[in-house]
Amino acid sequence: MHIVRNHAAEPEPRTLWRRAVGLVLLALALWLLFVLSVDAHDSWISHGAYRNGAGEWCCGEGDCFVVPGEQVSARADGYHVVIKQRVDGREYVAAEVVPYREAQPSPDGAYWRCQRPDGSRRCFFAPPPNT
Numbered sequence: 001m002h003i004v005r006n007h008a009a010e011p012e013p014r015t016l017w018r019r020a021v022g023l024v025l026l027a028l029a030l031w032l033l034f035v036l037s038v039d040a041h042d043s044w045i046s047h048g049a050y051r052n053g054a055g056e057w058c059c060g061e062g063d064c065f066v067v068p069g070e071q072v073s074a075r076a077d078g079y080h081v082v083i084k085q086r087v088d089g090r091e092y093v094a095a096e097v098v099p100y101r102e103a104q105p106s107p108d109g110a111y112w113r114c115q116r117p118d119g120s121r122r123c124f125f126a127p128p129p130n131t
Contacts, residue, residue, distance in 0.1 A: 045123075050123060053102060056123075063114050063122070064112055066110050067111040069111060071083070071084065079097070079111075081097070104123060110125075
């Protein structure tokens, strides 16, 4: 009796090596995506020990976020900010005016809003003028 082995069913060592390298590269890419997606406030707001005028810390867990520039306009009385947030699948829109004296400079050039658990503003960061 002659047994014929079906080599097509078994992957070649080179194919196994490529799969292993592909999986390692995929894992590395996912790890980098996770590391690079960490909010900037973890790198400068929380580490910078920023406080508002009342002495409260600006940053707590998950309470600072970027406000897109198109939602902010600088006017005579301060920054007019439109805040859009999604809670439980519903979008809420609120507007506020942040007086210039209450805004702090944003080292990364973005607008940031830090809020209390009730949603009220704790701190606001804005890019330096003329940037």
